[in-house]
Amino acid sequence: MYDVHWDIETGGILLKDTRNEGIRGEVRPVFYEELEILGFREQWRYLRADEPYLWAVGGRKYFYRGELVAEAIGGGLYSRPEIKYYQTGLELRPVDIPAMLAKNGQVLEGMVQQAIKFIYNTYRRYRKRVDITAVAFSGGKDSLVMLDLVQRALAPDEFVVVFGDTTMEIKATYEAVDKARRRWPHLNFYSARSSKDARTLWREMGPPSRIHRWCCAVHKSAPTLLLLRELAQKPAVRALIFDGVRHEESASRAGYLAVTDGGKHRMQTNASPIIDWNAGEVYLYLFSRRLMLNRAYRYGIMRVGCAVCPSASLWKEMVSSCVYEKDMESFIDALRQYAVSAGVPPGQIDQYLQEGGWKGRAGGRFLEAGGNRVIEKWEGEKVRYTLRRPEEDWQAWARAFGPLVLTGEDRGYIEREDGLYPYRIARLNSSVVVDLGRIRPADRFLISKLRAVAAKAAYCRHCRACEVECPTGALDTRDKVTIDDEKCIACGQCLHLRGKVCLAAKSLVVSGGDGMAMNANKASLHSYQTFGMRKEWLAEFLRSPGTWVENNSLGNRQFEAMVMWLKHAEIIGGDRKSGWKLTVFGERLRSLGADSSLTWAAVWTNLARNSTPVQWYVSNIPWLTSATKKELVDKVGEQYTLSASTRENSMTALAALLAKTPLGNELGLGVDTSPGRRAGGPLYKRGWAEPHPVAVLYSLYRYAERVGRYELTVGELYGQAPEGPYTLFGIDREKLKLILQGWSSRGTGWIKTDLVRDLDNIFLDRSRLACEVLRLE
Structure with a gap:
């Protein structure tokens, strides 16, 4: 303030x-x-x-x-x-x-009175709308100030204090909680803890990452709300929660309001009385009230949190490793095991952990429980879900979609106001096959619910995060999923956790949204009839896309290959029946032309999303390495169990794409080391020495659209990110930071960065589209 x-x-x-x-x-x-x-x-x-x-x-x-x-x-x-x-x-x-406090006394007292008044008025305004009021206590400095202010503003019987015990805390936090209990023995203190400890869920759901931060919902939000239900003795609870959130803590919190209804949970109101305070004001208050300080701050930790956290800075990890090594030990061991599974050489595991490689984990590829467990197949108005090794009974979760009427063993229909949906279940060894009828493929709402049911049945780990979404208390997921038909109103709240069908599915799936492998034929490898796109082909197309189909210089097989390249580059849309049409992206490329490096960088970015050989090359050939075409053919066989000729055709097309466009030599994505040879020499994956800033921004927006997040970090881009400036173009970290800072300093609103104080945050504008970036050239 x-x-x-x-x-x-x-x-x-x-x-x-x-x-x-x-x-x-x-x-x-x-x-x-x-x-x-x-x-x-x-x-x-x-x-x-x-x-x-x-x-x-x-x-x-x-x-x-x-x-x-x-x-x-x-x-x-x-x-x-x-x-x-x-x-x-x-x-x-x-x-x-004492002298410092004396000088700040009048100013500090004014702030304190304002905060106490805010707390009192907020409580009075909401007390009849909610079932219970709580203070969220973490044992850190901000929550300590918050607790002291609330207990000064409200009577002890007007609120409870809830410590969210993640079972990942450092010992200093547990000590701080015990001291707080002794400081305020007249207050009602409670601890909220998940029914499964963190070590168990790390094993079952994979280590949390910046992309999959399932830990907050599972170990904080859900246990707290479940506890408040018990205290209020209600199946669903409306809660007013006072927290110590402050704007200064991060750029993402800078836009928070002092009071937020339904921000974290639809039946929860969060009030943040010290949201405008800075850290200096917080410490002055702590000193003025002689409040005990979490000892971790005395060692230099800026923000107290879990012993091991994907959002922790290098500084916090350094201090924690010096002081709280034992608290970190079991989690570091789990990360070491993950690194081994991810193929990190033993001699490089320490470096991998130091650089936070695990923090960018985007899926369950290297996890024992990871992989795609749901396959969806359509035939008219019938859909089949194949669940591989499901964790729960499909029928148990199907009750969230509507009441089940059984007509025999493993058969029946789902009864809803909009119709009856017959189903039949077949159990085949470790798989379960569910056939459903009368499903219109165009009914997206209906299909999204059925996909959610399938994903939850396949992946459910009883984390209870979805249980708190149930407004009637019909859902119980503690040990085995049960839904009380008399209480359930089939509202579907438990089927979608703010865009995530299932936290376990999101964390464990390898490809396809929310645990769904939408195409059972993912083993295909595009061959483009052995033809790679050429620069002159694209130039010819861009000159006259409207008449290109009827008037081009390509042979029949070359034409078919080029059409596929154009579709995978997202330059054209539609199909042969309805006719191919130039996309908005394609229109922008027309003005850039085939001579522009930005054109090819944007094309490569899109191909990495849609072309299987390009996608494989991007993900499996490391930077600063060389590979002959034969080596590429052999190596791609480790992932695609196809015939040698099919693999060779695909790699021939890939090699030609790199050799006959600026992608290879100019962008450094596959430099021909023996250009004089007829078949070409080994391809050297050097990287783009002078990346185009607009290309960098375009790749960031494409990546954001893919992961569904517009708050990114530099660290995750250099982890296991499937796309982004490093994965696609091999851009050096420091060079990338300079480009990002350059964009941010322009103040155009496209991007903001926070690349100081061990932070590496990138904030993109959610309201803008990736294709709009190309207009900045």
Whole structure:
């Protein structure tokens, strides 16, 4: 709410209403414990005082009485940072906390009274609309301030305190929770914990990642709401929850409102009284109230959280590995096992973990429980779902779609207001086949529900996240899925968790949305009749796309191959019957022309999505390696169990695409190392040395559209991302950051970045389409 300035006299900070003239960046106090683990005693002298000695800005720059005196550079899970000293031989004096508080007293008191008033008024406004009021307590500094403010504003019997125990917490957090209970013995404290511990669910659902953050819903939101149901003694609970969310914490939270109805759960209202506070104000309040501080902050951790987290910064991992190694141990072991399954060489596993390679996990390819378990096949108005090794009975989940009327063993019909849908089940060894009739392929709403039922039956791990979505209490998923027909209103809320059919399915599937392998014939490998697209072919098409079909220079087989290349590049749409039509993307390429590197970069981006040989090449041939066509044919056989001739035809077309377009040499995606040879030499996957900025942005938007998220990280792009600037073009991390920062600095709104303080966040505009990016050229 106020700018933070240095107070040289006290060694502390001073709040002023100066409007962006204060310290730029988040500030935190630095205690002797942090100085000890980083080796500052070699250069400075200090005692083991309770008070802080310095302040850090951005987590890594150390200020002593207003002057930058040191900076930590680098560091991570298995490496300590390098300390760059700007002053040596310092004899540190601790911050004079009483004097600092005295100077900030009036300003701080005004903020506190405003927050208390907000809490009181919000509670009064919502108390008759909700069944229960709670304070979300994590053991961190923000939730500690939040709890103290709420207990000052409300009576003890007007709210409960809920600690969300993820079973992944560090010991300092459990200690902080115990201290809070002793500090406020008159408050009603509860712990909410999932029925399955984190280690079990890591094994069953795979390690959480930045893409699949199932852990928050499973270990925090769902247990809390289930606990509140018990406390309120209601099958579904409307809750007002006070939390310590602050705008300063991240760019994604910068747009949060102070009160949000249905933001996290449709029957939950979140109120954030300190949402405008900065970290300096939080610490001043903690000091002023003499509240115990989670000890992790004294070691330099900026945000307390799980021992191992996909969103953790390198700095947090460095500190945690120094202080809380035992708390991390079992989870690090699980990540090591995952790395082995992912094919990481034993000597490179530490580096893989240090760089956070696991944080970009996009699917279950390398997980024991991973893979596609649902195959959908249509025949007229009949659909067949084949469930491979399903975890639950399909009929149990089908009751969420509508009541079942049994007409025999494993047969019957689903009864809904819009009709009766007969089904028959066949059990074949480890698979279950469900045939349904009277399903119109055009009824997308109906089909989405049936697909959800199939995915849930195939993947359900009883995480209970969908159970809290049920408004009547009809669903029970603790040990075995049961739905009470008398209570169930077939609303379908449990079938869609804010766009995710099933958290386990989303985490374990290899391809296809929500656990669905929509095409059972995924083993096909496009051959393009051995012809690769050529630059002159595309130039000819772009000159006159309207008459190209009737007037082109290609032979019959070349024509058929080119049509497939154009469709897979998304330049044309439609089919032979209705006629091929130029797409919006194709229209943009007409103005760019076949000589533009941007044209070919955009084409490659689309081909990587739709062309199986290009997709395979992108995913399986590492950067800075060479491969002959024979080596490509042999290697593609490891994934596609097809005849040698089929594989050779496909790789011949791929090699020709690279050799006869700018993709190979100019973009460095397959440089011919022996251009004089008739058959061409080994292809060297060098990477794009001078990437076009618009091509980079286009690939980011395409990737965002694929994963359904517009908040990305640089780290995930260099993990196992199936697309993106690195996967597609081999762009160096630092070069990519420069390009991203260049885009962000233009202020056009297409992209915003947060690439400082160990953060690598990318924010795209959800309202814009990838094809619109090409207009920026």
